Amino acid sequence: MNAIAVRDLRKSYGDYEALRGISFEIAEGEVFGLLGPNGAGKTTTVEILEGYRRRDAGTVDVLGFDPERSPRAFREQIGVVLQSSELWSTLTVRETHQLFAGYYERPRDVDEVVALVGLEEKRDARVKTLSGGQKRRLDLGVALVGDPTLVFLDEPTTGFDPAARRTAWEMIRSLRALGKTVLLTTHYLDEAQQLADRVAVLREGRIVSIGTPTELTGGSLETEIRYRRDGEVVVLRTAEPTKLLHELTAEAVAEGRELEGLEVRRPTLEEVYLSLVQEEHEEAPA
Amino acid sequence: MRLFLHQLRCEQLIFWRSREAAFFIFGFPLLLFVLLGSVYSGRIDGYKASSVLLVGMIGYGAANTGFAGTAISLVNRREYGILKRIRSTPLPAGVYLGCVVVSSLVVFVLEAVAIVAVGRIFFGAQVPTHIPSLVLAVLLGTTVFASIGLAAAAMIRSAEGSSAVVNFILLPMAFLSGSFGPTRKYPHVLRAIGDVLPLKYFIEVVKAVYLGGHEVWAKPGALGILAVWTAIGFAVAGARFGWEPRER
Numbered sequence: 001m002n003a004i005a006v007r008d009l010r011k012s013y014g015d016y017e018a019l020r021g022i023s024f025e026i027a028e029g030e031v032f033g034l035l036g037p038n039g040a041g042k043t044t045t046v047e048i049l050e051g052y053r054r055r056d057a058g059t060v061d062v063l064g065f066d067p068e069r070s071p072r073a074f075r076e077q078i079g080v081v082l083q084s085s086e087l088w089s090t091l092t093v094r095e096t097h098q099l100f101a102g103y104y105e106r107p108r109d110v111d112e113v114v115a116l117v118g119l120e121e122k123r124d125a126r127v128k129t130l131s132g133g134q135k136r137r138l139d140l141g142v143a144l145v146g147d148p149t150l151v152f153l154d155e156p157t158t159g160f161d162p163a164a165r166r167t168a169w170e171m172i173r174s175l176r177a178l179g180k181t182v183l184l185t186t187h188y189l190d191e192a193q194q195l196a197d198r199v200a201v202l203r204e205g206r207i208v209s210i211g212t213p214t215e216l217t218g219g220s221l222e223t224e225i226r227y228r229r230d231g232e233v234v235v236l237r238t239a240e241p242t243k244l245l246h247e248l249t250a251e252a253v254a255e256g257r258e259l260e261g262l263e264v265r266r267p268t269l270e271e272v273y274l275s276l277v278q279e280e281h282e283e284a285p286a
Numbered sequence: 287m288r289l290f291l292h293q294l295r296c297e298q299l300i301f302w303r304s305r306e307a308a309f310f311i312f313g314f315p316l317l318l319f320v321l322l323g324s325v326y327s328g329r330i331d332g333y334k335a336s337s338v339l340l341v342g343m344i345g346y347g348a349a350n351t352g353f354a355g356t357a358i359s360l361v362n363r364r365e366y367g368i369l370k371r372i373r374s375t376p377l378p379a380g381v382y383l384g385c386v387v388v389s390s391l392v393v394f395v396l397e398a399v400a401i402v403a404v405g406r407i408f409f410g411a412q413v414p415t416h417i418p419s420l421v422l423a424v425l426l427g428t429t430v431f432a433s434i435g436l437a438a439a440a441m442i443r444s445a446e447g448s449s450a451v452v453n454f455i456l457l458p459m460a461f462l463s464g465s466f467g468p469t470r471k472y473p474h475v476l477r478a479i480g481d482v483l484p485l486k487y488f489i490e491v492v493k494a495v496y497l498g499g500h501e502v503w504a505k506p507g508a509l510g511i512l513a514v515w516t517a518i519g520f521a522v523a524g525a526r527f528g529w530e531p532r533e534r
Contacts, residue, residue, distance in 0.1 A: 080374040085367025090303040102292035
């Protein structure tokens with residue numbers, strides 16, 4: 001059963017084509033990552049699925065609804081964390097959760113949600129006294145208080161320090177444990193790699209690659225072999241690493257030489273991603 | 287209804303919790319009343335000066351809570367992304383905006399009671415006799431100024447500028463409409479400007495009810511002009527109001 005099904009989705013702002021026909025499906029309970037540089041169309045996609053924007057063409061099904069109509073039953077079932085938003089600075093963490101809980105027919109227990117996002121100690125603190133990371137957790141708590149089946153996270157860790165990102169990642173993983181479907185946008189590759197079951201890479205309004213993080217790093221690029229010879233770094237790329245490595249080591253053993261600093265590595269998602277999003281620029285005439 | 291009461295409670299909590307805003311909206315008219323009441327004495331237009339000022343302050347209070355309060359808080363909420371966020375919850379848009387208006391009405395009713403009390407205690411001003419008509423007038427005033435407040439919120443682009451723009455409109459309007467004292471001796475040009483502003487006609491209606499002892503419909507002309515302003519306000523708001531931040 002799919003939580004989200006998108007077919008040939010298109011959207012333009014004036015002459016600018018933000019989305020040029022994208023299609024993907026997200027299964028129930030899946031954590032799906034939309035990855036891409038700024039301006040690739042991530043936020044446009046998410047905002048169409050959330051019901052904020054109208055599409056120009058294509059079909060969109062989110063939990064059996066057309067988000068463009070955004071009926072109340074649809075909004076009962078989604079939780080949204082926007083890229084940037086503030087909440088009332090003078091209310092406490094608990095009051096903020098209560099305020100939003102009141103909008104839903106079957107909200108979760110407020111204290112439970114506060115605990116889930118790790119803000120028990122700040123329960124009665126005013127929002128203005130929270131750190132940036134804590135405010136982001138409040139955002140997530142508010143998105144979860146209605147007990148949604150589908151959660152949208154638009155760049156949930158942008159601007160976080162490494163420790164805060166780890167904490168946020170733990171929380172997003174706990175969403176999976178709760179059985180939520182999650183659509184996450186990010187321009188951090190390690191984030192997609194860490195959290196997403198599947199990733200779609202967007203570039204200039206098109207999906208250039210889609211699959212599990214392993215699939216993305218698996219097929220497309222060659223394995224890299226590095227070593228030093230007479231102090232110089234030698235880098236070889238090959239689609240047949242076993243054969244090449246065998247030849248290299250056989251040669252070195254025969255000559256009684258050590259392959260200094262030998263490294264064999266698969267490309268990281270980052271390298272795949274960069275090769276995907278840069279292709280166009282390299283092809284384009286300067 | 288449950289949603290409406292929940293939201294109204296939250297609106298009140300947010301309003302009173304934010305001390306600066308609460309002082310500016312609720313306290314400022316009272317402060318002005320005390321200051322002006324100490325300056326004016328004798329009789330104005332045949333009524334006790336403090337009673338005339340009291341009516342003017344009720345007018346100013348209506349514009350301050352309904353127009354300034356609504357406009358500033360909606361622009362801020364929009365620019366901070368709060369409105370956008372609320373749009374994704376099941377709370378219907380109409381209930382939300384309705385609560386913002388009714389919440390400003392609650393504040394204004396308390397404000398009006400406080401103004402009457404201050405007038406009575408400090409200056410021995412008149413107390414109202416035609417309560418039902420006065421209540422109608424208060425409802426009317428909130429509606430008129432909330433509609434203009436919604437329109438202003440729709441027109442103002444940034445949170446930084448909202449307070450300045452709103453006060454730039456509010457204070458001259460109050461001055462030209464006679465909130466701070468009689469306009470009889472103002473130059474013609476200023477009086478002509480005041481003649482098109484809604485606050486002048488709201489004060490006229492309150493004056494007729496409060497001081498003249500008439501019912502609220504005793505001033506059909508003024509009511510007509512207020513209705514036109516309300517219609518303009520809602521039309522502009524309907525055409526231009528947005529839920530998403532204009533500036534990032």
